[in-house]
Amino acid sequence: MATDLFDRHGYHATGIDDIGEAAGITGPGVYRHFARKDDILMEVFDRIWLILRDSVDAARDLPPGEALDLMVRTHVRLVVDHRVATTLFLKELQSLPEEYRAKVRRNDAVYHDAWAQAIMGRNPRCTLGEARIVARSCFWAINAYDADAMSDRLSPTRAEEVLTSIAHGVLGVV
Numbered sequence: 001m002a003t004d005l006f007d008r009h010g011y012h013a014t015g016i017d018d019i020g021e022a023a024g025i026t027g028p029g030v031y032r033h034f035a036r037k038d039d040i041l042m043e044v045f046d047r048i049w050l051i052l053r054d055s056v057d058a059a060r061d062l063p064p065g066e067a068l069d070l071m072v073r074t075h076v077r078l079v080v081d082h083r084v085a086t087t088l089f090l091k092e093l094q095s096l097p098e099e100y101r102a103k104v105r106r107n108d109a110v111y112h113d114a115w116a117q118a119i120m121g122r123n124p125r126c127t128l129g130e131a132r133i134v135a136r137s138c139f140w141a142i143n144a145y146d147a148d149a150m151s152d153r154l155s156p157t158r159a160e161e162v163l164t165s166i167a168h169g170v171l172g173v174v
Helices: 003-011 016-023 027-032 037-059 066-079 084-096 098-122 128-143 156-171
Strands: none
Touching: 003 016, 003 037, 003 084, 016 027, 016 037, 037 066, 037 084, 037 098, 066 084, 066 098, 066 128, 066 156, 084 098, 098 128, 128 156
């Protein structure tokens, strides 16, 4: 509920009373569940990280090609299935306290490094710098998906297929 409000009106324009009303409680009732509005957004971002972290953890024991396949599938599915949350992450991260943004930067480094290591494992001639560029380009390509902006909407399954194909195209550069 709160994520939809943040997406529709923006994080700063959405008040606690709006969130409470959407949840069927009073605005102050929200504070029984979250100490402040920031905590709601951080909870959304933490859930995104848990999904990505689980894919990184599972990929560690796989051969590089399989690891990349798993991480691509997970990232694509996250963007398709949780479009509002991922859009909020990309748009509203700067709205949160610096200590939380620092945590996100550390998590991003872990995620990017996992992709870079898998890319280099698949292509040993690839440098770390090249692998990081390819990984970041892959993220941008996947994250650019916006079902609401498309006049010809794809089914979630077809969107996943197209995005996975695009990601593998980017990964094939090196």
